[in-house]
Amino acid sequence: MFDFFGLKKKTQKTKILVVDDEPNIVQTLKDRLEMNDFQVTTAHNGSDGLKVAAEEKPDVILLDVIMPVMNGLEMLELLRKQPWGMDPSVIMLTARSQTQDIARANICGIDDYIVKPFDLSELLEKIEAILEQRKTLTKASV
């Protein structure tokens, strides 16, 4: 019984939240990530993204910049102000490699960014690298 729980804890899937207003991109990302054994939730703008993030407490958020209602930067700022908001790792999906966006996002704290259009395999590598880092950080803080 004890072992069973330990196993369950070990195999608990990593939660990823995808926030993007382009249905095609959300769909393709979701399919691929699920194939790679991640648990994926999605949202189509920043304001929905915040709600889903609060419910799901994802490990990683893939966040688009330009979105209606609330854009990615605004969402990031609000997210980091939440009591749990520093925990999720964030990868910005940016269609414009404008430094001011990245700089602004950097101030709030992002773990990485990737410029659209991107290779899904490159994005998967970035996610793996971040998960690896999270592991060492958790160990370090114990």
Place this chain on the structure above:
Amino acid sequence: MARIAEIIKDIPVVYGQCDVVVDSETSVQEVFHQMVSQGAETVGVRTDESDQPILLNRDQLLRALADDVEGLQEMLNRIQKEVTESADERINLLQQTTAPVVVATAQKFEQALKVMMEGLIILDTRGRIELANPAAREMLGLEKQADLETVGQILDQLGFRALMTFSGQSAGQTNGQFRIKSGSASLLDVRWSVLNSDWGQMLGWVLTIRNITNEVAAEATKSEFIAAISHELRTPLTGIQNSVSNIMAGVTGKINDKTRQYLEMMDNDCHRFADLINDLLDIAKLEAGNMPITQKVMSMGSLVQNVSQEFEETAKSAGITLTCEVETDVCPVYADVKRIRQVLTNLLRNAIQYTPVGGAVTISVHDRGSDIVTEVADTGVGISLELQKQIFTKFYQVARQAGPGSKGSGLGLAICKGIIAVHGGTLWLESQSEHGSRFFFSLPKIDVSRILQRHIDIVIAANQQRHFRMGILLVTFEMSEKSDVPLRQAAGKIIAELLTQSRFFMASDMDIALQTGDNEMVFIINDCGRQTFESVRHKIEMNLLNFVKKHFIGIPIVPMLGMSLWPQDGADKNGLETAARKGLAPLLAG
């Protein structure tokens, strides 16, 4: 032929000395020839009682003059009279003609100052305002008739005069530029120059003020437009690329070989399309002068080795020998790794593409004293002198051939040149037709003080309109063995870790964390008092200590911290680094 007598009639008084041998048959031309050949310093002519003028040589003239004192006196009087008369005449003439010109010019200047769009202010040597045109007053948010004293008050409110003398602190600086936001919320571009007289005496300052609100807005609109277009183009492309990638990865199940072949083609074209969009964006940014670069301390040597490894396969399959010659321990440069990699990749790809089977491509890096030069040499077709002139222009390709294959946008070299220029370096080539080409680019050597100074300037510029404070915190390492490579690598790792954690210490968007050397980094904390600064320092210390204890226990390196505050610790901004360095102290191992 004209005779002497005739020419002398036309010359009322001629005096002086000249040894000219003359007889009645000598022609004027001959006399002049003789005079000119002697240098024709002076010619002596004596008019005596007789109507006939006689040309004398020097001795004869002197003797004749001595004999004829009265004649001499008369001659002098005549000369004096003529000189005086002509001078009076000239003065009269001058007064009649120039005075109105002077007045008109002054009026024109006055009117020009009134109607010109640029603001103009002249200050005397003590910084008092001598002149301010209506445009200047208007831009500073004053009435057109406002007196000079009010103008001075406004300038002081804006911290303007202080700024001018502040930015002029470095010796020998005679002009400068800064931007201010005036009361009417318009953005002003102010340029100042020291006014000097012709013999170098300082007369004061002249300021020109331009309202650049609209210009800046137009620039922003252009950037917005480019960003929007790129977004519109990239978003659908991302959708296609992701779908193709998913099908190939097996999201939809097993696929047959023919389908895979088509998908690979689609994937390739997606990449080409993306590259084209990137090239267009890059050139647009370079032309607008806002190519963003994220500079870090980097080693050209390892980048070159890295990139040449990536090209090993391509070179091999093209039948080309690719070699890499890198001097060991080349001084690092301060550059955007991604951008420099882009330049290097571009040059290498070109070199391989334009070199026939059996040829060689060599990349090398050498220290040229003031900068680091990277060279990509090939034994390919070469580039004629004529083509060398065009090769860096947009959309140009050497011997662009029709047919299949990846052609690129033809923007590559123009972009490379632009990227290197943004870094303060140059890109050039040496080549002869049929004898291969050598492309070079230089990057300035890393200069810690300059990098630091630039970032301090950025912070100051962003805070120009108000009184502000800032602190700098320097982190470095003391090592038992200076040249010990593993130690330096360990220090580099700690610095990298500190950089990634830096977001936890940053409070405002003007706070900056930058690596200024292999094993050194600096935090510039904006707008903070001593207390805030101490708490930031404490946070950094704790993080640093934890990390070193966790991963580098037993390694003989000691983290050193130094800090200084502006304006408390350094009277001027230049002294900040020195102050921080002086205060460097080892971290307390707790």
